[in-house]
Amino acid sequence: MPYNFTRIEKKWQEHWLANKSFAALDPADAGGMPKAYVLDMFPYPSGAGLHVGHPEGYTATDIFSRFLRMRGYNVLHPMGWDAFGLPAEQYAVVKNIHPRETTAKNIENFRRQIRMLGLSYDWDREVNTTDPHYYKWTQWIFLKLFNSYFDPVRKQAMPISHLQNELFNENLIVGPDGSVKLNRVAEGLEEIAGEVRIERLWRELSPAEKQDVIDGQRLAYIDEVPVNWCPGLGTVLANEEVINGKSERGGFPVERRPMRQWMLRITAYADRLLADLDGLTWPEPLKEMQRNWIGRSTGAEIDFDIAPPDGDAQQSGAGAKGPDSVTGDPSVSSTPTTIAPGSDDSSLAFTVFTTRPDTLYGATYAVLAPEHPLVDRITPSAHRESVQAYRTQVAARSDRDRMENKEKTGMFTGAYAIHPLTQKRIPIYIANYVLMGYGTGAIMAVPAHDERDFEFARKFKIPIRAVVSPTDDFLKAQIKAFAKAKGDAPPDISLPMPDGSMVHYSKLDKATAAKVLDAHRAASASIPARIEAMGAMGMRQLRAEYVADANKWFSAFTGEGVAVNSPLINGLPTAEAKQKLIAELERLGAGHGSVTYKLRDWLFSRQRYWGEPFPILLDEEGRPHALDESELPLVLPELSDFKPTGTPEPPLSKAKDWLKVERGEQKGRVYTRETNTMPQWAGSCWYYLRYLDPHNDKQLVDPEKEKYWMPVDLYVGGVEHAVLHLLYARFWHKVLFDLGVVSSNEPFQRLVNQGLILGEMEYHAFATPDGKWVSAADLNDLDEEAGESGVRMIAIHKQTGQKLIGKRLTEDQVEKAGDGYRLRSDPKIRVDARSFKMSKSRGNVVNPDQIVADYGADTFRLYEMYMGPLEAQKPWNTRDIVGMSRFLNKVWRNFTGDPEEDTSPPKLLIETIPISEALDRQMHRVIKKVGDDIAALHFNTAIAELINLNNAMTGLSPLPRELAENFILLLAPLAPHLAEELWSGLGHAKSLARRPWPTFDPAKLVEATMELPVQVNGKLRDKISVPADADEATILAAALAGEKVQPWIAGKTIVKKLYVPGKLVNVVV
């Protein structure tokens, strides 16, 4: 009889719950126990229920938590529900059920499924982001963001009142664009002679202007910016939620349109978010993804003046707008048109951002984004029509179009810019490859050293001027590219000498190479032709060719090198050239060093019902006013019609009674509530803090508890949150840290990504006799059929029921296996076995309920952990589960002798007898190995060790008690139900959850005699048995004396004898 896992698992799950076996102790009760905070990424409780990917990470942290409890740690291991969000609402809309109901039902199902896996959560700490007791604090954090600003001097968040003081005291002044800067003049730090002062002092501002300045500095602010509007979902989305122009959820098209939205100033934290990554124990690829997403690039901003128009009529004010109106938002303070003080339209200028200021001398044209506001003002009338046509054409194309078709297009504006160093005129283009949203919306184009500029310059026949001397690798690649274009093998990099011999390029002296080069130069004109004629030339000569004329080469050299053709910086390597050039620009007042980021501010509002309401009132002018903390939570109003309106008007605007608020202190003044709601990420940004003190209604978290538990010691979850949740949560945590709410700078010290579990292997396609390829999705019963001359692939077409015969395989492509044949792994066979992501549409989703019902939770846990390393991506294989089931049943038989009767507690065949020496040694080795493996999260090898030990115990009856106890304790974190049941069979009344982990005796890890491999010239030839304490001389002598070694060394001189202690002997002859 297999063991009764159904009864046993139910029994222990109830026991753990009733006895609160896994409760974490508050710091006051923990005594001297070390703490461990082990966290899972809490799930979004979808209607589909748990899939097999969830239990992978959850089981891993559960094993780790159980292990640490047995090692004497006070472990916090909680679970909760990330329950606000789009899918619940969409489902609710379709079924016309209130999202609260569907959410409650889904949570119940998830809780049942998670409990059925026997995970050791402290259920008294469960949180739910949709519970008003919870989102009260989400709103509270939002108020903190709203009432704070990022202080540029301290580089941290400060209360907004501090900003007001600084402005009032005139330590800070207000720039023309509403930005706030240090009052350097007042501080006496800087006095710029002759420059018109355009900043303003606080007392010079009107009350409305003052309010604009304050509101413009908040960490949570309202702004009108181009956002990702998704008509399919009826809401705007964050950049992180848009993938290739489609929504992450649902895959609906997304369009850019300007809208008034709440933003969070995450960009202020870009540098800290980047720098603090270094100290985190996270997977390096994930850190790299965050670095890329933040996208810090250092370089320079360089100013270009517009050349006076030549002959063309001066542009009138007709179609031209005045200077940009003040946006009120300093986050877009890099206003592209910086108008010099006292300037007029005759001295226009624009600023570009570049990471390669050292290539400035190579700038042969400039490009503005088509939307750039300066375009209207610089385009002479002769070009106005074509420019306008081009702009219309670009504007008409959706983002998605632009993604798919990347061909560079552009139009000459007819205007010229003045190169700041050479004072020469360079043409100004507009082009689709320059984006208004990045940098300054304008570039200097250096075709010789930028791929995009190169491609554009080729197309528009603009000169290409090399200013960095290229590397050998680049030049070789150029030769290869040429050979490829011709369809030949790359020419040998050797030079034919006048006498007909060949000399490798690296061995050429300058004079000889030059002579040969001249000969070839006479013969052919173009550089590619010369390369072909010569096979190759010396690298020095190639380089000289490139520097002299880069126009005819194949691609841009984008690497670092030595500056050439650049009077100020010639001969300097790139890094130094950059520095010197920036210094020179600053001296000339034509530019300065600068940093830009790809990271944008976080778009924080959604036009949906099922989310946290903003604790904000809007006055008649649309200015935001915060609710008082005492008014929280602001509960989401009941709505029977919660459907999206299909317009940017949020559903909450339908809650008429709720909408209007009359404030007591300002009688008669009516405010309107903010009707947007927060995105799903809001609740998940800080849930790990609430677990520490989940029932506290006075504080988000008691500082004592926060200090005790934080940071999280192990956080396990999928890589899909690399730039969403994990970046947002770090941002909020840093703000809370700055404001003194939490004591740690980073929330998650150690993070592990569990690998994706893919669906079962599938045949992808195979060749039919008529040469057509059939998709596996259309096939049933793919099989092989033996025939006279080999094996044919047989499949049944799903729709037609037609029997498809695959390509006939020859005998060398198959091998005999029993009655039938089986394919050899021969790449010529076109049968493609692959596994894919589990998905409903593919029909390869595995339901954990079924697996647990068939095999039990312990088997399911072991199977998922045994599949491979936690971090690896691996395919599900139902066939393999039986292996773990057999293992547990074999444990059961070894302990109980497999009785017919199912008694509880079970009767065990155990006696207090000594353990045989070999088994004792193995037991100590396994105790060490399993402990080390679990600590390192290497569960697959830990299980393998236990299987080995269990196999060694097979046939041994009765079992020695010491061995039995240790085995059960080692098994306990991995298969807790069976372990508890066997433990009770040993006569223990209490759960083993906090039993001390077994210890091993180091003395028993070493064998008395050891077997050493003996190699001759690195090849294994023999094995010798020697006492463990034998000295080197004895061992070497024994090795050389070995019968099997003799033939290999006889008659040869021994060059070297090598003994690696405890490992092997190697003899070199």
Add this chain to the structure above:
RNA sequence: CCGGGUGUGGCGAAACGGCAGACGCAACGGACUUAAAAUCCGUCGUCCCGAAAGGGAUUUGCGGGUUCGACUCCCGCCACCCGGACCA
């Protein structure tokens, strides 16, 4: 195109620079059984020699290198997977 990861038997996978393939699945042989399942014992990378015991060669995507010794470290390619992509 850029960045990151992976590549080992029929499959999932092990292996501080030191006996490649632990452990599991599948397959094959045997025991038990009227039979099957379950269970237990055994074989199991590939090729060659041998009746057998055994022996030899070869093998971690491909090509080089470092080393007494390389799955492991270095250089160059190839394939697949995951991210990001006109980011100046």
